[in-house]
Structure formats: structure tokens, C-alpha cells
Amino acid sequence: MVNLKTYFSYKKFAGQTLRIVYLNQSYFLQEESIRLLREMGHEIEVLNIPDTPKTMLDALLKTCLQVKPDCIISVNHFGFDYEGKIASVLADLDLPVLVWYLDDYRFIIPDASPLAQPNMLLFTIEKQDIPHLKRLGFDAAHYLPTGSPLPPGKKYDTGAYAYLNRAVSFIGGTFEDTRLRWRKDGYEALFKTAMPAGFQPQSGRFFIDTLKTKIGSRFDSEAEFYHFAGYAAARATQSYRSELLRSVSPHPLHIFGDSHWSRFRLPAQLHPPVDSLHTAPQIFAASLINLNMSSVQLKTALNLRLYDVPLCGGFLLTDWKEDLAELFDVDREAAVYHSAEEMKEKIDYFYKYPEKRQPIIRRAAERIEREHLLIHRLKRLITIARERFNPAS
Template structure:
């Protein structure tokens, strides 16, 4: 792995939460020798008390949080940090619109990073001091090649069916009959044009739009999320169905069993532990299949880094963001349309030497450029330059 060095490591106050990227960031700090302190985020006044006690006991060079955890919509936390001269870095690995709903004070000490290369322009319009693209990465100590060669065992897919997520939002939203009838047609339209904001399709349905406008801010946001989730559910199921002729192993929620019932042969497995079990699963499959959620259509997800890092071959959907990170055809293999999936899977199942060559190239690129040490070093560099 290419060594990453920080000439003068910053002291970071990390806002922790139950999210997959947090342990990766913590381990990257430890490997880089970055001094840090952790404060666990929770919806309680005790969190802010602990946060500012930590700030006042030893002033950090900056605070690092993910998806704006710890910040309020009114900007009060940012104002208190400004008075203390403490900048904050927020790394979005989800849609920033869900968390940033208004302008930011022009003197706020806030830098925002996003895993979506299209997001920084929109984020910049809120008035933040810095907005930039920062993709996900790999933890090479967790997702690493096994010491002994693992025998390949076919096609594997890991991911949610998104059905449970749709059900959860429906329960939380408690929407009336008109909104319930309307979300699936809207999802179908957005599925065909995910680069178009859902709001534009909604505004085109005048009666539905008027009902939606009468909801609270939270309920309106949740409804947009519902439309996006339903579209992603349909999108993902359609692509995974293309794998059924190859009798894949599908790892995810139990809804897959109902969704794929009677459509073909497959093996279902419940969710695997991210750090303890997934590396071994990825490494043993001849072909690991990936389909990006529509909310993230312009970016790349975690599997793009994790699978090659542990010696697994990945077949994933094409996109501009992927081409910015890897060399298509050499370091990554892609499909464009559903009808491309079957031929691509067939080809690569039969070419073990070709798979190894792609995996080695991808893994070399990841270790050289796409680890969490690289991402943390980028954040530290930006924070030093901007603040």
C-alpha cells in the first residue's frame, strides 16, 4: 500500500454515530498517528454539553462529522463553534438535501465534502466556506486478500431489496389515500429520469402537489424519499433478476425471498457482518455483482472499493464517477443496460485469468489512491488551507 503521511497531524474531534464509515475513519486516524477524541452523537442535550466540553478542554484543529450529525437546522451549533474559532468538516455519504435545508451563515467555519461528484455545486450555493468531492474508499486492513487462495464459487450479490425501507417510510409517513396512490407512478417517472429532481415530477401532478404542500417540512421530505426508495427498489430488483440464470447467492433482507420467488433458482443468505464476514464472501465469488442505488446514480458505492480490496472480482454499473476513479476495462468491468448483465457474467465466469488481472489492477489502484487514509489526508489538507 502506498504510504500516506501527514507532516503535522491535526488534532481532530470526531463525532461518532452508528454508521459504517465511522470505524474506518477511526482506524485511519490511528494508522496515520492522528491525535483525536471521540464524542458519541445522540439526540440529547447531553451530546452538545459533551461536545463543547471536549472543545473547551482542548481546542481541536477541526471537528469531523458524517452527514451533518450534531448540527441543527438553525445554525446555532455552527455559531457557537465560530465564536470559539473551531471549524467543522462534514462528509456526506448520503443525499445532502436530507440534512442541509437552508443557507449557511457566511461566517460559519464549515467545510462540506460529498461522495457525490455532482453535489458540490449545489452545496456551494448554501454559502459554505468550502464544498468538494470526496468519494468513499477502502479499509485495507479489513478488506484484504486472504493468505491462502480461495476457491471461487459462482455469482454473488450483496445488498438490500429496499422493500423494508419503503415499508418503514410508509409506516412513518402515515400518508392519506391520495399520496399513497401517487408515490408509485411518481417513482416510475423518476426511475426513467433519475437526474431530474423528484420535485419536478411532483409539481406536474397539481392535485397531488397541493396535498403534498400541506404537509409538514419533515413529512414532505420523507415523501420525496419514499418516491426515491420505491424507484430504487424496482431498479435493483430488475437488475438482480438478470442473475437468476446463474443461480446466484443473494445476501440481504428476507424480502428478497418473496421478491424473487418463482422467478428462478438462487440461494438466499441473511445479512453478513460487514467487517467479519463480507471480505470472505466477496473473495470466494467468481463474480460479485453490484448495482448502485438511484439516489447515488452519479456516485459509486462502497462495494466498488471493498470487493477488489479483498481480492474479489466486481461487475458493476457504468458511470462517470467510476471512470474518474478507475480505468474501465482494465481496473473495473461494467455493464450499461439490464440486457448486458447476462453476457458479461457468462464471459467473466469463464475467464479466471482475466478476472485475476482486473482484480490485481483494481487493488493496486485502491491501495495507491483510494484508502481511508487518503481520504482523511485530503480532509486535513483542505481544512488546513481553508481555515
């Protein structure tokens, strides 16, 4: 290890062009991030994550020996073992690691402390998580929201979905596969007992935190609680979305999502899932109203709909999240609802006055193109990493 330490003792982040080892799991925003980092002029070596930690460590060290990287980038700590062995080796070799959490870290690594190392720079879409991450030992934790990977200025309304011009559309899933993945005997009964009465994600109450306060003491460990919380979040999101979608009637509703929607018997025309980079933008652009209904596990963070829909020239009606007020001028750049009743009222309003949508779409798109593209986030990530690992640069 002494020889390896010497080998990797070169100055990191010394040049404008960075050498980056990117740990790829073919996950949300990874392909787009790799492409954009290359467009920014960086040299990206993609390492597809092997099945086992031992194989992963061997492959990672071999790749780093070949590349001599300025840093390693991961999403959601993909490629790392929960015991922190890989993280410890990389810290000992003084190889910077940048991790961007695009999901709630508590479902991935309930006990995150073994992964906390001085060479690790953490980014999260949830600003509310930063104090807790720092208490776990991640001293360098930063807020970094998502951003649109779609190219601005492109014409997305191709006419292929003209039948949506007077319709409400929702692109999204039931979370049924997620619910089944987390399910254990007794979970459904416990969910019905523990579900916060009258819970609405827009209320400012955080679902997982509320759940933990109510029944966390019933579980022997953090990992056991978060296993149940994964089930409960999927189940609650199902209930939340299906209730809201029922409120769209009598307006025509089109749902693009998984086959499980059929069992909810909603007053809607159902369609298969669509590709997020090619087909979804055409639907966004064509629909009179696009609905956004966040997963209940999100605290204050925004999902990609807030950025993608206006950038495509589409109109979005979204549930309230606190970060809206930080990232947009809510009164001029967004249409927001706080309940099923308010959502229905606003759908009725925009059906009656469809011309009122255009200024909101235009202003939101201008804001997104100026501040909220994925490339803006990646530039921010690299800037923070330079300041951390080579402040003189």
C-alpha cells in the same frame, strides 16, 4: 461567551499532530476513520452524540474546553440541530468544523442554509452537489469520494465460501425497512404515478431530480418533497435490484441480505446479512462474480463495492456511474453494465471465460491500493482543512 472566544483563540492546525473532536454516531466508515486518524498520529477525542441538541451542545463545549481541538469532525452533520444553533455557537468561537457527506444531504437537511457558517468545511461524495451547496452558503465545499477501509495485501479467500467459486453473489438489502420508515398514506399510489417511465440509474438521469421536476410542485415545502423522495428512492431501488437479480438465472445466485428478500421470490439462495469488514471480504474473494447495484439516489458517486471487492481479490460486475471514468481506467480496471440485458451478457461471458477476470482484478486492486483507500481520503480531508484554516502551515 467573550471569555470562551478568548479561550479558543489559539492557532488551529499549527502542528503536525492534530487534536480532533470526532462526533460519533456509530455510522458507516466512522469507526474505521477514527482508527485511521489515530494511526496517522492525530489525537482523537470521540464524542458519542447525545439525544437532544441542548445536551449535545453542553457535551461538545465541555469536550472542546478539555481538548482545545484543532477541528471538529462530523459525518452527515450528525450532532447538529437543523436550526443551526450549534453551528452558530461553533462559528462564534472560531472552532473549525469538517463535515463529510456520505449520503445525499437533501434527505438529512433539506433546508441546509441555517448550518452554513464560515468555519465549516464541507465534503461530499457527490460532485454534482457542490454548486448547489455553494449556493446554500457553503462556500468551502469539496468533492471527496469514499475509499476502502480494508487493509490491502491481506489474504481474504479463506476457503470458507468455496461453494461460491462458480456462483454469482450479491451482498445488499431490499431497502424495505427504509421504505417503511418513510411511508405515508398515498405514497405508493403517488410513486406509481410519478416513477419516471423506463428509468434506469445507469442512464445518466438523476432519479430525485427527475422526480422533483415531475411532481415537486405538489408539495408545500422542500422537506415534504424529500420525505416522499426518501420513500420513492427506496421503492425504486427495490424494483431496480429485483429486476436485475432475476436476470442472473440460469446461473446460481446467492444473496446475502435482509429477510425481506424472501418475499421477492427470486431464483436465488438467500443468506442472512454479513459483516462488511470480516465476512463480506471472504465472499468477495470466493465468488466467481460479485454484482454491484447502486441505490438510485446516487447520482454519479461510487459505493464502497467498487473499492472493496477488487482489493479482496474478487471480481466485480458493476452498474455504470459517471465517477467510474474519473477514478478508474474503465476499459482496463472495471467490468460495467448499462442494462439488465448487458449484465446478463457479461455474466454469461465471464462464466465462459473466467480467466478474463484476473487482469481486471489485478489492475483495479493496484489502482485502489495506490489511490482509493480510506486513508487517502482522510489525508486529503486534513490537507484541505490545513489550507483553509492555517494556509501558512
